[in-house]
Amino acid sequence: MAKKVTHYVVWKGLKPGIYENWNDCEKQVKGFPEAKYKGFPSKIAAQRAFEMGYEAYKSLSKEEEVLFHVDENTPKPIFPSLAVDAAWNSVTLEMEYQGVDCQTGEQVFHQGPFPDATNNVGEFLAIVHGLALLKTKDSEIPIYTDSLTAISWVRAKQARTKLKRTERNKILFELIQRAEKWLRENAWKxxxxKWETQYWGEIPADFGRK
Known part of the structure; x- marks a missing residue:
């Protein structure tokens, strides 16, 4: 869901500046040739954008713009914690997953690649792998994922995948069955x-292949 706009920046208009409502902003840009303006969800974000200038702001990458909006009111991730993620190759249909320490970025585990797989299956297996590993260490730290689907599957204790069995993914289905069995037989705290990408950027366990 998009953040509510609370302030408007006018870089080029009748009177450049920061305005707290659309009516005041509109007065500065309506009918003004090639007016440059934009709404922001916080005063701090608006001030940063105004100070850096229109051209500099427009040159920000998508990732930089995400972090640009972070302020003191933005929720922050919990540490220590474990981040998990999966990567799926749409050409080879191979999937791999990993777990990473959110604080240090150190890889905690990695599995795959697995042929004839899906990303959702990988996200599911990554969470269960993380839960099982943390249980052996008597650790109750949070696990972050950017997949709500995988979270719902774990809570249901079942991988609700439509993936078809093939000769190449027998091992993968064995892992799925093992994961479901572990979920049925174990409790965890x-x-x-959900990793809030819009606030924090990519999840630390991301494979960086987008």
Whole structure:
């Protein structure tokens, strides 16, 4: 969901500046040739954008713009914690997953690649792998994932995948069955949390292949 606009920046208009409502902003840009303006969700973000100038702001990458909006009111990730993620190759249909320490970026585990797989299956297996590993260490730290689907599958204790069995993914289905069995037979206290990419950038376990 998009953040509510609370302030408007006018870089080029009748009177450049920061305005707290659309009516005041509109007065500065309506009918003004090639007016440059934009709405922002906080005063701090608006001030940063105004100070850096229109051209500099427009040159920000998508990732930089995400972090640009972070302020003191933005929720922050919990540390220590474990981040998990999966990567799926749409050409080879291979999937791999990993777990990473959110604080240090150190890889905690990695599995794959697995042929004839899906990303959702990888996200599911990554969470269960993380839960099982943390249980052996008596650790109740949170696990972050950017997949709400995977979280719902774990809570249901079942991988609700439509993936078809093939000769190449027998091992993968064995892992799925093992994961489901572990979920049925074990309890855990680790919070399963959604990684808020819009605030924090890519999840630390991201494979960086987008």
């Amino acid at each position: 680790n919070p399963l949390l």
